[in-house]
Amino acid sequence: MQYDMQPLWLTLQLAFVTTVILFCIGVPFSWWLANTRIRIKPAVEAMVSMPLVLPPSVLGFYLLLAFSPEHWFGHWLDRSLGLRLAFSFKGLVLASCIFSFPFLVHPVQAAFQNLPKSLAEAAYSLGKSKWQTFVHVLLPNVKPALLSGTVLAFAHTVGEFGVVLMIGGNLPNETRVASIAIYDEVESLNYAAANFYAGVLFVLSFIILLAVYFLNRKAQK
Amino acid sequence: MSAALTINAKIYKLLQGVNGSFALDASLQVGKGEFVALYGPSGVGKTTLLRCLAGLDHPASGEIVAQTQGQTQVWFNSAQRIQLEPQHRRVGYMFQDYALFPNMTVRDNLAFALRKGASKQRVDELLAMMELGALQHHKPMTLSGGQRQRVALARALASEPEMLLLDEPLSALDASIRARLQDEILRLQRSMGITTIMVSHDVGEVYKLASRVLVMESGKIVQQGTPVEVFSAGQTSGKFRFTGEILVIEPMDVMCALTVLVGNQIVRVVAMPDEAANLQVGDAVMLVSKAFNPMVMKL
Numbered sequence: 142m143q144y145d146m147q148p149l150w151l152t153l154q155l156a157f158v159t160t161v162i163l164f165c166i167g168v169p170f171s172w173w174l175a176n177t178r179i180r181i182k183p184a185v186e187a188m189v190s191m192p193l194v195l196p197p198s199v200l201g202f203y204l205l206l207a208f209s210p211e212h213w214f215g216h217w218l219d220r221s222l223g224l225r226l227a228f229s230f231k232g233l234v235l236a237s238c239i240f241s242f243p244f245l246v247h248p249v250q251a252a253f254q255n256l257p258k259s260l261a262e263a264a265y266s267l268g269k270s271k272w273q274t275f276v277h278v279l280l281p282n283v284k285p286a287l288l289s290g291t292v293l294a295f296a297h298t299v300g301e302f303g304v305v306l307m308i309g310g311n312l313p314n315e316t317r318v319a320s321i322a323i324y325d326e327v328e329s330l331n332y333a334a335a336n337f338y339a340g341v342l343f344v345l346s347f348i349i350l351l352a353v354y355f356l357n358r359k360a361q362k
Numbered sequence: 363m364s365a366a367l368t369i370n371a372k373i374y375k376l377l378q379g380v381n382g383s384f385a386l387d388a389s390l391q392v393g394k395g396e397f398v399a400l401y402g403p404s405g406v407g408k409t410t411l412l413r414c415l416a417g418l419d420h421p422a423s424g425e426i427v428a429q430t431q432g433q434t435q436v437w438f439n440s441a442q443r444i445q446l447e448p449q450h451r452r453v454g455y456m457f458q459d460y461a462l463f464p465n466m467t468v469r470d471n472l473a474f475a476l477r478k479g480a481s482k483q484r485v486d487e488l489l490a491m492m493e494l495g496a497l498q499h500h501k502p503m504t505l506s507g508g509q510r511q512r513v514a515l516a517r518a519l520a521s522e523p524e525m526l527l528l529d530e531p532l533s534a535l536d537a538s539i540r541a542r543l544q545d546e547i548l549r550l551q552r553s554m555g556i557t558t559i560m561v562s563h564d565v566g567e568v569y570k571l572a573s574r575v576l577v578m579e580s581g582k583i584v585q586q587g588t589p590v591e592v593f594s595a596g597q598t599s600g601k602f603r604f605t606g607e608i609l610v611i612e613p614m615d616v617m618c619a620l621t622v623l624v625g626n627q628i629v630r631v632v633a634m635p636d637e638a639a640n641l642q643v644g645d646a647v648m649l650v651s652k653a654f655n656p657m658v659m660k661l
Contacts, residue, residue: 259457259459262455262457265448266417266449268450281465284465
């Protein structure tokens with residue numbers, strides 16, 4: 142029997158795009174969070190961690206409200222940028238970024254905090270700019286955390302269901318990712334197809350995690 | 363070699379100590395090519411003073427002015443809100459934990475420190491000078507304490523600093539390596555004529571290296587002069603004086619035997635029972651002995 146590969150491709154695309162965006166935003170943000178002394182730091186940290194405890198449907202519900210053209214934010218997005226985020230791939234990417242943010246930020250922030258302060262100070266007094274210090278001294282010394290943070294964010298995006306269902310719906314080629322497809326196939330009693338998608342996700346997740354633990358063990362040697 | 367600089371600093375900053383807060387309130391002048399030691403017990407603000415000079419900490423008020431090759435540069439001025447970044451101070455700072463970059467080899471640590479446009483040859487020169495050639499492809503994790511200290515010193519020099527700031531450079535090392543590295547620091551400092559300020563709480567080290575010592579107590583400089591002036595003032599007598607800590611008190615027939623830790627030596631002395639009566643294990647004591655006939659042996 143021939144299965145529709147589209148949901149799997151869409152899942153991988155979503156996870157890949159989300160991970161790239163998260164890496165670019167999340168790594169500098171983690172550094173900032175590890176070093177900042179602003180008073181509202183606990184509030185910022187709580188906000189970042191919210192997706193860990195909230196039911197995905199709650200997040201999805203509010204995002205759906207905000208993205209809908211009737212809401213002022215969705216209206217503004219539509220009018221000024223021509224962006225319709227509800228029931229679209231772009232909306233899924235944004236929601237996934239928010240939802241997977243803590244999975245990248247937590248390990249990376251902890252790793253930055255564990256670096257001795259004297260490393261950056263030594264680089265500064267050797268005449269190196271903040272950027273040079275960040276790239277050549279700080280980042281290479283948090284490599285294991287970068288790896289596990291990136292992979293966790295990727296894997297978590299692959300496994301997302303609630304948020305995607307709320308704001309993405311089930312549009313083929315647009316928002317019908319693998320986790321949604323499984324649910325859909327089971328609903329229509331098409332167990333063979335559901336089994337296929339589920340099996341692929343199962344194996345994929347295992348391989349990803351195996352790779353992380355394997356690489357981390359190698360890095361520690 | 364790069365030109366040495368002179369420093370004029372007035373620094374004020376509130377610090378948190380074990381017994382509440384106290385003010386770091388010190389002014390110091392350091393001349394070109396001088397080797398100055400900041401001496402005092404831990405927690406009196408020596409390291410903070412050094413960090414203020416490097417620009418890693420900022421005084422609450424005060425002024426730091428550096429002069430090099432006839433040019434005057436204001437590093438810090440609280441009234442004018444000037445605060446020069448550590449990047450622009452041309453200071454070689456040696457951290458107590460050495461702060462070597464764990465991701466780079468010894469060679470890369472030095473190469474990273476080079477200034478823009480500096481010749482790569484400088485790395486080879488420094489590696490040779492500090493006898494690090496054989497270790498150049500090792501990561502800092504695999505080095506011993508003494509080797510790390512040498513790498514840290516070489517790295518500080520690689521950036522062609524005009525001043526060296528050494529924060530208890532040798533405190534983590536054992537006595538024999540310490541003596542060797544002291545010689546090395548002294549040789550480098552003399553040959554380059556580089557202005558150097560060192561934090562230390564070791565009298566021997568200060569004697570050996572520094573041409574001038576500033577004694578600090580709870581944030582203030584309370585005494586300064588050459589090490590001989592400071593440490594032997596009024597004490598150049600025919601007596602040895604050692605301070606130590608009582609480890610054991612053993613009453614004997616008519617006397618009392620005290621076991622005392624002096625530096626890292628344990629000595630056993632006798633005391634009269636009335637002397638020993640008000641002593642307890644753990645007390646700090648001073649041992650005074652006549653020195654008219656010591657045995658002197660060359661090492």
